[in-house]
Amino acid sequence: xxxxxxxxxxxxxxxxxxxxxxxxxxxxxxxxxxxxxxxxxxxxxxxxxxxxxxxxxxxxxxxxxxxxxxxxxxxxxxxxxxxxxxxxxxxxxxxxxxxxxxxxxxxxxxxxxxxxxxxxxxxxxxxxxxxxxxxxxxxxxxxxxxxxxxxxxxxxxxxxxxxxxxxxxxxxxxxxxxxxxxxxxxxxxxxxxxxxxxxxxxxxxxxxxxxxxxxxxxxxxxxxxxxxxxxxxxxxxxxxxxxxxxxxxxxxxxxxxxxxxxxxxxxxxxxxxxxxxxxxxxxxxxxxxxxxxxxxxxxxxxxxxxxxxxxxxxxxxxxxxxxxxxxxxxxxxxxxxxxxxxxxxxxxxxxxxxxxxxxxxxxxxxxxxxxxxxxxxxxxxxxxxxxxxxxxxxxxxxxxxxxxxxxxxxxxxxxxxxxxxxxxxxxxxxxxxxxxxxxxxxxxxxxxxxxxxxxxxxxxxxxxxxxxxxxxxxxxxxxxxxxxxxxxxxxxxxxxxxxxxxxxxxxxxxxxxxxxxxxxxxxxxxxxxxxxxxxxxxxxxxxxxxxxxxxxxxxxxxxxxxxxxxxxxxxxxxxxxxxxxxxxxxxxxxxxxxxxxxxxxxxxxxxxxxxxxxxxxxxxxxxxxxxxxxxxxxxxxxxxxxxxxxxxxxxxxxxxxxxxxxxxx
Amino acid sequence: xxxxxxxxxxxxxxxxxxxxxxxxxxxxxxxxxxxxxxxxxxxxxxxxxxxxxxxxxxxxxxxxxxxxxxxxxxx
Numbered sequence: 001x002x003x004x005x006x007x008x009x010x011x012x013x014x015x016x017x018x019x020x021x022x023x024x025x026x027x028x029x030x031x032x033x034x035x036x037x038x039x040x041x042x043x044x045x046x047x048x049x050x051x052x053x054x055x056x057x058x059x060x061x062x063x064x065x066x067x068x069x070x071x072x073x074x075x076x077x078x079x080x081x082x083x084x085x086x087x088x089x090x091x092x093x094x095x096x097x098x099x100x101x102x103x104x105x106x107x108x109x110x111x112x113x114x115x116x117x118x119x120x121x122x123x124x125x126x127x128x129x130x131x132x133x134x135x136x137x138x139x140x141x142x143x144x145x146x147x148x149x150x151x152x153x154x155x156x157x158x159x160x161x162x163x164x165x166x167x168x169x170x171x172x173x174x175x176x177x178x179x180x181x182x183x184x185x186x187x188x189x190x191x192x193x194x195x196x197x198x199x200x201x202x203x204x205x206x207x208x209x210x211x212x213x214x215x216x217x218x219x220x221x222x223x224x225x226x227x228x229x230x231x232x233x234x235x236x237x238x239x240x241x242x243x244x245x246x247x248x249x250x251x252x253x254x255x256x257x258x259x260x261x262x263x264x265x266x267x268x269x270x271x272x273x274x275x276x277x278x279x280x281x282x283x284x285x286x287x288x289x290x291x292x293x294x295x296x297x298x299x300x301x302x303x304x305x306x307x308x309x310x311x312x313x314x315x316x317x318x319x320x321x322x323x324x325x326x327x328x329x330x331x332x333x334x335x336x337x338x339x340x341x342x343x344x345x346x347x348x349x350x351x352x353x354x355x356x357x358x359x360x361x362x363x364x365x366x367x368x369x370x371x372x373x374x375x376x377x378x379x380x381x382x383x384x385x386x387x388x389x390x391x392x393x394x395x396x397x398x399x400x401x402x403x404x405x406x407x408x409x410x411x412x413x414x415x416x417x418x419x420x421x422x423x424x425x426x427x428x429x430x431x432x433x434x435x436x437x438x439x440x441x442x443x444x445x446x447x448x449x450x451x452x453x454x455x456x457x458x459x460x461x462x463x464x465x466x467x468x469x470x471x472x473x474x475x476x477x478x479x480x481x482x483x484x485x486x487x488x489x490x491x492x493x494x495x496x497x498x499x500x501x502x503x504x505x506x507x508x509x510x511x512x513x514x515x516x517x518x519x520x521x522x523x524x525x526x527x528x529x530x531x532x533x534x535x536x537x538x539x540x541x542x543x544x545x546x547x548x549x550x551x552x553x554x555x556x557x558x559x560x561x562x563x564x565x566x567x568x569x570x571x572x573x574x575x576x577x578x579x580x581x582x583x584x585x586x587x588x589x590x591x592x593x594x595x596x597x598x599x600x601x602x603x604x605x606x607x608x609x610x611x612x613x614x615x616x617x618x619x620x621x622x623x624x625x626x627x628x629x630x631x632x633x634x635x636x637x638x639x640x641x642x643x644x645x646x647x648x649x650x651x652x653x654x655x656x657x658x659x660x661x662x663x664x665x
Numbered sequence: 666x667x668x669x670x671x672x673x674x675x676x677x678x679x680x681x682x683x684x685x686x687x688x689x690x691x692x693x694x695x696x697x698x699x700x701x702x703x704x705x706x707x708x709x710x711x712x713x714x715x716x717x718x719x720x721x722x723x724x725x726x727x728x729x730x731x732x733x734x735x736x737x738x739x740x
Contacts, residue, residue, distance in 0.1 A: 056695030056696065057695055061688060061691060061692060061695075087722070088721075088722065088723060090697055090721065091695075091696060091697040091721065091723075094697075119722075240694075243694060243699075247699075269724070273707075273708075273717070273724070274708075277708060277710065277717060278708075279708070279709070279710060279711050280711065282710060373726070376726070377710070377715055377717065377726040378710065378714075380710070380714055380715045380726070380728070381710055381711070381712050381713065381714035381715070384714075384728075389728075390715065390726070414688055414692065415688070480686045480688070481728070482686065482688045482689055482692065483715060483726070483727065483728045483731075484689055484692040484693060484696070484725060484726070484727055484731075485725065485726040485727075486696065486723060486724070486725055486726075487717065487723075487724035487725060487726055488723075488724075489724075
């Protein structure tokens, strides 16, 4: 059994998905959280559940919506689960009607009945089920209430196929009939296909075109004739006429199932919005929130815990492991590998987990509360100046966690040009892996102003991204920008969701440190241990020092022309945390104390800042490159993205370092 | 009159949407925003930034230059 989960954006599909499959997928309170198809196994092993991006209608505008339509056309799923927002019934039912026309077994999960109730909307569930001729199950996906009923429903063998048809009027019905006749070779519901074609659904048209036996030209002629006729008679487009017919039926149904109590609803959301989207306060508040988050991450919670962890790793833990290895009579080679390679390298990255957790907690809080869509609104004017729109800012904020989901989040942007440019600039966003580099350097050189220094790097990333966006947009044909954003009501974030979301993101960081970084660390250590003159050589005569000694002069004008820095930057391409793990190895000397101490000897504050800037910009990491390729679609553009980042990093670092020197730093 | 001429918090009925950009029109239709619906002009951000509207029981953000193409009548 395969069940497809469909519904309007931000109605809680992924929350329901997580409840029904017992898994955890990314959830949030804005439009466009899910941009890809996700597969999970229903509890009790009943079959598979497919989570799809949210759509308002089956005729897609943005790329993520296209994924949902494509799925309907290409997959032979058993039944559809349509999640409907009870507080927005009228709008949601437009999609439901189209799904009913599709003709597969359908069940409606009526979500947010609690929200509707608080707004004074009472819904007669039985009546709604009768009117639409499908089962309707009330649920609260966020708390899991009622989700059991859905599972029980799917365990029934014979599922209900609805027969729900709307009479679109004589002329349209005739055209549907004529088109259906031409579609006899198609497996899918002919009436549904015909209606989607009449609405100008491109994805459906492309799907039909594959089938050589269908006379496309005749179909298009029928549509054109009808369009012309409707335009003349009804004085409005065919698409609008179909919409109006549906709306008429929906309004009729709603008048029978909804009873409204007069209640002032949006007050809570209204009062928050009057502050955070205030004319003058909007942008300062956003910056203030970001500064507060960094202050919590670095000065108040994250760093103190990290420092303690660092002391523990380089002190007692190394001691215990060393004694343990002595007890089992490990060879000096193994001892050196474990202590100087693994503990120093991987441990050097793991110590930053506390800071990650704090940062991820706040990012999750922004995602779950509903503030994300307001950020898009507040930033729209600035983004417009850069040739983008406010929605492009959401991928950038997500990119602070990790660039990969950020790049994917660009799919929800309607305009192709703006979508592409957003993908191109997202790698400039300072992801959490780069945070490890900042933590190390800012901790060593700018202990008092850590939050401010790190904030400056984030802001620099955003500013450069905007400048680049402006430059890129000059190379594109001018197209009309589209900015329509739904601002969902605020929600008190759910503790469970916050915890899982924070954990899920932090888990990725720990996992990467113990697999990818671990492997890289072993290689780096071996290269630093071996040299042309054998094993256990002085590190300055190792293969690593020799090879990276050639790269060092290239970055010398930027102020860090040592082979150690060059090595760190080379391995940083694998993952930005590797900059830290590599430094832990190359600067590791017995009894040298913590890495922070060694680093503060090796760099000047200006060199340290330049190094941070260079690490921020210089290249998208190895895992980000395929994600960019997937979104931009061509090798050429992928290479372009990687190259412009390197060039930009070099120029900006050069200006900062040489400029700083002139000013006497 | 046009939508942006409304004062903050004022309500009006939409008369004509057809002068907005095609994609914006489709998106608005997706959100249930059509002629005849009641709209409340909530606020606008500075320097010609977007405005916030309440329509069909939901809050939406829209570019000011698009909002200027929407004709309304005070209710």
